[in-house]
Amino acid sequence: MRIGVNSEVCEAHGQCSVVDMDLFPLDDDGYSALGPDATVPEGEEDVAKIGVESCPVRALSVLEEE
Incomplete structure (x- = not known):
């Protein structure tokens, strides 16, 4: 999973x-x-999603896997 x-x-x-x-x-x-593209360590995916969703201005996103 990647986030940015x-x-x-x-x-x-x-x-x-x-x-x-x-x-x-x-x-x-x-x-x-x-940064614009960071890899989420294995096992941290749920925390990453919560962090992305916590942004009040939606500056964070989960990036599509290629």
């Missing part, structure tokens, strides 16, 4: 990081430091 953040949409609410600080890191200004 649209940095142009992120408003630094930080709700994703509250779900899992390691999976959804923030930069020094509180914006997502996830």
Whole structure:
């Protein structure tokens, strides 16, 4: 599973990081430091989905597997 953040949409609410600080890191200004394409470690898929859904501006997304 892969997830990503649209940095142009992120408003630094930080709700994703509250779900899992390691999976959804923030930069020094509180914006997502996830990047546009990150692999979710095996076994963390459910947490990743919760983190993606927690974003109030929908800046995070689950990416299609190829």
